[in-house]
Amino acid sequence: MAALPSLFFATTAFADECEKGSCRTACDEDGGCIYLHIKSINYPYVVFTTTYEGHKSEVDCSQFRLRYISDNGSRTSWDLSQPDFIKQAKMSTACHIMFHHRN
Secondary structure (H helix, E strand, O other): OOOOOOEEEEOHHHHHHOEOOEEEEEEEOOOOEEEEEEEEEEOOEEEEEEOOOOOEEEEEOOOOEEEEEOOOOOEOOOEOOOOOHHHHHHHHHHHHHHHHHHO
16 A cells, blocks of 8 residues: 555545546645546445555445455445545545436
């Protein structure tokens, strides 16, 4: 897992500016960004990967909770803890994309 300097803003506002299936999610002060890649959307779930992590993640947009998917397809339990900044940015971006594409 790569270490990023402190992130200072989420880029959900940029979710409309996705290029080739890649959307900016959160950026640091130096302009380095985490990009999110949507793998599948099945309301209310969105499966995605990021340039920050090597595994798939799944967000439940109806309950704003996150879990991880291993290479063999098994899923972790839903993470019910308060999301940190990066988790919140990933979930917000994925859900924004899902709701944007439903309209």
